[in-house]
Amino acid sequence: MILEEPKWLPINQIIDPAGSLRVLELPFEAKRTYFIQNVPKGSQRGFHAHRSLRQIFFAPQGRFEIELITCKSKKSFLLNSNDQRALIVPPGYWRVISSFSKDATCMVLASEHYMESDYIRSFDDYVSWCKENFRNES
Numbered sequence: 733m734i735l736e737e738p739k740w741l742p743i744n745q746i747i748d749p750a751g752s753l754r755v756l757e758l759p760f761e762a763k764r765t766y767f768i769q770n771v772p773k774g775s776q777r778g779f780h781a782h783r784s785l786r787q788i789f790f791a792p793q794g795r796f797e798i799e800l801i802t803c804k805s806k807k808s809f810l811l812n813s814n815d816q817r818a819l820i821v822p823p824g825y826w827r828v829i830s831s832f833s834k835d836a837t838c839m840v841l842a843s844e845h846y847m848e849s850d851y852i853r854s855f856d857d858y859v860s861w862c863k864e865n866f867r868n869e870s
C-alpha cells in the first residue's frame with residue numbers, strides 16, 4: 733500500500749447582507765461527525781493513528797494545529813477559522829493535535845462509525861505497522 737498525502741480542501745464562502753454561508757464539498761461519504769471544544773491551554777489530543785479511517789478536519793471557530801507523523805516524516809498544519817480550508821487526513825498517520833485557541837472548535841468528518849479496533853494507540857506499534865504496510869515508508 734502507498735501512504736496517501738494529506739490535502740487541503742477549499743471551503744467556499746458565500747457572503748450576503750444576511751450573513752455568510754460556508755460550504756465544503758465532501759470527496760467521500762461521511763458517516764460520523766464529532767467536534768472538540770474547551771481544550772485547556774497547553775493540552776494536546778490525539779496520540780494515535782487510524783488504520784482505515786479517512787477524516788476531514790476544519791476549524792469553524794478559533795484555531796489549532798495538527799501534526800501528522802509517519803515512520804519517516806513529520807508535517808504540521810495550522811487550521812484557522814479565518815482560512816477558507818479544511819484538511820483531508822488519509823488513513824495511516826500518527827497525529828498530535830495542539831495549540832488550541834481558547835475559543836477553538838476542532839470539527840471532524842469521518843468516513844466510518846466509531847470503532848476502537850481502527851485505532852493504534854501505541855507509537856511503537858504504529859511504527860512497526862507503518863513500515864509493514866506502506867511501501868513508501870519502509
Ligand code: T46
Nearest residue numbers: 764766768777778779780782787827829838840845846
Ligand atoms: C481523532 C481526534 C481528532 C467515542 O466513544 N466515539 C467517538 O466517535 C470518538 C471520536 C471517541 N469516543 C470515545 C473514545 C475515548 O474513550 O471518546 C473517548 C475520547 O476519545 P479519544 O481519546 O480518541 O480522543 P482524541 O481527541 O484523542 O481523538 C479524537 C478521535 O478519537 C480521533 O479519531 O482523530 O479526535
